[in-house]
Amino acid sequence: MPVSPWSASSFGSVHRDAPGLLREWGSTNTMFLATSAAGGSAFCSATGSTGSEYPVLPVLTAGQTLNIFGFQAVAASDGSADSKSMQVALEVTDADGNNGVYKVVGGATSKGPFFQSYELPVKIAGPGRVRVIPLQLGDVTSLNYVTIQYIIVDESASQTQ
Amino acid sequence: MGTFIHAILAQNLLYNSTMAPKVSPWNPPRHGFPRKDAPAFQREWQAFDPSAVALNGATVQALIESPSSTLTNASGTIYVWGFSFVTPSTAARGGILKDDDGNPIGAAVGTSQGPYFLTLSTPIKLPQNSSLTYTKVGAHTAGSYVTPYYIVTTESSEEGYN
Numbered sequence: 001m002p003v004s005p006w007s008a009s010s011f012g013s014v015h016r017d018a019p020g021l022l023r024e025w026g027s028t029n030t031m032f033l034a035t036s037a038a039g040g041s042a043f044c045s046a047t048g049s050t051g052s053e054y055p056v057l058p059v060l061t062a063g064q065t066l067n068i069f070g071f072q073a074v075a076a077s078d079g080s081a082d083s084k085s086m087q088v089a090l091e092v093t094d095a096d097g098n099n100g101v102y103k104v105v106g107g108a109t110s111k112g113p114f115f116q117s118y119e120l121p122v123k124i125a126g127p128g129r130v131r132v133i134p135l136q137l138g139d140v141t142s143l144n145y146v147t148i149q150y151i152i153v154d155e156s157a158s159q160t161q
Numbered sequence: 162m163g164t165f166i167h168a169i170l171a172q173n174l175l176y177n178s179t180m181a182p183k184v185s186p187w188n189p190p191r192h193g194f195p196r197k198d199a200p201a202f203q204r205e206w207q208a209f210d211p212s213a214v215a216l217n218g219a220t221v222q223a224l225i226e227s228p229s230s231t232l233t234n235a236s237g238t239i240y241v242w243g244f245s246f247v248t249p250s251t252a253a254r255g256g257i258l259k260d261d262d263g264n265p266i267g268a269a270v271g272t273s274q275g276p277y278f279l280t281l282s283t284p285i286k287l288p289q290n291s292s293l294t295y296t297k298v299g300a301h302t303a304g305s306y307v308t309p310y311y312i313v314t315t316e317s318s319e320e321g322y323n
Binding site: 023079115 | 203204205206207208209210211212213215242243245247248249250251271272273274275276278280281282302304306308310312
């Protein structure tokens, strides 16, 4: 009997109860962030530095989850001194931007990028804001980029976005 | 002859009772609990909720607290699915991840030129109620972080689907 990711199973919503099934049924969207700005890059923030090459997603609302399957960071700094690497944090706050927590920290130079895919998704439940903030910019900032593969699920409606 | 056959049968019974796996990976137990008996099933039922830990200078730092200390009247098990280590230092920095008994489960070493990152397809299971710590080797530069990717199952979730 086929299992539909869009309808509730006998034990509840598929996405809510079995987030791993997103691997089987979903495909990821990609968010491409330029992290050169000191204020960081908005992701699901609605406000903040946005760069110019991507849209900003709305703040996660109650019932929504952001499921991150991959996180990559690349930079052009040569890393020849301690101050010349780029370091970025995936920060999650509550809906009004307070009480920030670093969920993941990545670092990169031109000789060592950071590229991670996750066997299970990093799940961030709304309401909340998500952004990538630089902890250290490095000396060449024109090629500081973070790429995130994600699926947003509205669990209250069992729909993906 | 009969005694001999009985001896062989008894030996086989002893062998089977001591060597047979408690849970067969090929025959899911009819009354088992997949997240407890088959940890890889966490891939279907769980998600990560990681938190990056800044390495602040202490030789030993807690990365994940014991489930029994963070939950009231509960015990549980930590499953480590991976970890990453980043540092802005041009010199190599690193350390060892250990359980409560001091048993190492892995080491991470990196520089600004090459961070360390790993996720596993099958988790590392810590002893019940054990925490996860990081023991640094040598000095660390400010801005060094470890991010563990893990699942904590508690008794209630190990026994059912909550």
